Amino acid sequence: MRRLQWQVTKAILISSLVGCGFNPGAPGETLTGGAASSGTGTGTGAGGVTGNGTGIGLTSGSGGDVGMGTGGMTCGQSSVPVMPEPPDILIIQDKSGSMDEDDNGTSCNGGCGATSKWTHLTTALSAVVQNTDMTVNWGLKYFSDSNPCSASGAPAIPVAPRSGAAVTTSIMGTRPGGNTPTRDAITSGAAYLATLTDTNPKFLLLATDGLPNCPTGCASMSKPSNSCTMTDNPNEDMAAEAAIMMAAMQGYQTFVIGIGNVATAQNTLNQFAINGGQAQTGAATSYYAATDEASLEAALNKIVGVVASCTIPLTGVPANLTNVAVSVDDASGNPTKVPQDATNGWTYTDATNTAIQLHGSYCDSVKGGTYTNVKFVYSCDGQPICIDKLANGTCGD
Numbered sequence: 001m002r003r004l005q006w007q008v009t010k011a012i013l014i015s016s017l018v019g020c021g022f023n024p025g026a027p028g029e030t031l032t033g034g035a036a037s038s039g040t041g042t043g044t045g046a047g048g049v050t051g052n053g054t055g056i057g058l059t060s061g062s063g064g065d066v067g068m069g070t071g072g073m074t075c076g077q078s079s080v081p082v083m084p085e086p087p088d089i090l091i092i093q094d095k096s097g098s099m100d101e102d103d104n105g106t107s108c109n110g111g112c113g114a115t116s117k118w119t120h121l122t123t124a125l126s127a128v129v130q131n132t133d134m135t136v137n138w139g140l141k142y143f144s145d146s147n148p149c150s151a152s153g154a155p156a157i158p159v160a161p162r163s164g165a166a167v168t169t170s171i172m173g174t175r176p177g178g179n180t181p182t183r184d185a186i187t188s189g190a191a192y193l194a195t196l197t198d199t200n201p202k203f204l205l206l207a208t209d210g211l212p213n214c215p216t217g218c219a220s221m222s223k224p225s226n227s228c229t230m231t232d233n234p235n236e237d238m239a240a241e242a243a244i245m246m247a248a249m250q251g252y253q254t255f256v257i258g259i260g261n262v263a264t265a266q267n268t269l270n271q272f273a274i275n276g277g278q279a280q281t282g283a284a285t286s287y288y289a290a291t292d293e294a295s296l297e298a299a300l301n302k303i304v305g306v307v308a309s310c311t312i313p314l315t316g317v318p319a320n321l322t323n324v325a326v327s328v329d330d331a332s333g334n335p336t337k338v339p340q341d342a343t344n345g346w347t348y349t350d351a352t353n354t355a356i357q358l359h360g361s362y363c364d365s366v367k368g369g370t371y372t373n374v375k376f377v378y379s380c381d382g383q384p385i386c387i388d389k390l391a392n393g394t395c396g397d
Helices: 002-018 117-131 164-172 182-193 234-249 263-276 293-307 360-368
Strands: 078-081 088-094 137-143 157-160 202-208 253-259 288-290 311-313 323-329 335-338 346-348 355-358 372-379
Touching: 088 157, 088 182, 117 164, 117 253, 117 293, 137 164, 137 182, 157 164, 182 202, 182 234, 202 263, 234 253, 234 263, 253 263, 253 293, 288 293, 323 360, 355 360
Parallel strands: 088 137, 088 202, 202 253, 253 288
Antiparallel strands: 078 372, 137 157, 311 355, 323 335, 323 372, 346 355
8 A cells, every 4th residue: 555655646746847847958057946946856945845865856835846856957047147258369569679669759768668659558458458358368479579570489478368467467578679570470470360279259459650671581680681670661561461461361350559650650550450351430540549558548448349249158058948038237237138139139149059149239238348247047948037026026027
């Protein structure tokens, strides 16, 4: 008789569990709701019962969930914070001797110190890379590097997550010197980006205070001749323009910042920006003009805003979910539901459902920092999802 009672009880437990209609995800994921399961194989619900042990725990009553023991999930609502895919940006930084001049291109005996273009660059770049350390994978390459007319060396700081402090330390410990082998720097920078295996979007950021020099044949010279160091060299200008276009064709677009008074280089820098595929619009120049520390920092921040990604990998999210939503916090910190919409909302990037793409104003607001705390929300099939739960317990969505 006891054996028959246990079989009946067991059948009821299993049928109740199956009736929940949940889609289990990756092992270890747990959905939590107003009355979530707790403990190993234990479930509790308002007015329900508690089951202990390592097997299946069943709860019932108002608001109760069905729990699946260790590694299972319940039929309440859960969410996973997700982050946009950070772009990889390799800074191609001019460190030629003229960077020790002031913003007007005037040289000082022994360098211009606090008023030099290099000092302004150090301050502005350090602030931006550290403030964006979580949203951009930064790297840093100087030109020249191995020789006064060469830029074929590896980056001083490889592109990597949370590399802002390393970029700051490097640039603070470096002094200007050498020439301006822009063509060589772009070519070797693009070749380096091609070695990276991540799927993040990749860009070059060329920051220079003038025209290129060091034409072909000068890179190996420890003491370059006058023909190597002269500017303006129209042939080398065109060679650098071609290198930037080639990098863009390889998938590595180039942003261009002109540092200080670059009046004699304006046409060439404009062409650099156009060939790089990231010409500035609505401004006097196609490149980003930075005539002082404040405008340099503003230019860097503007570029970061342009490249900030709206592609968000669903890292940590269980597979095979069908009852889902996306939320963001608005400028006041209020959770807001993002509609599933290809024009102004979100969509999956492909049929694997392993990443989402934000569109329209939602993309712009996340890139601009107005919307924060992006979350992927999910629940069992048939269960309502509430993003904005009000104080009275109702849903404000």
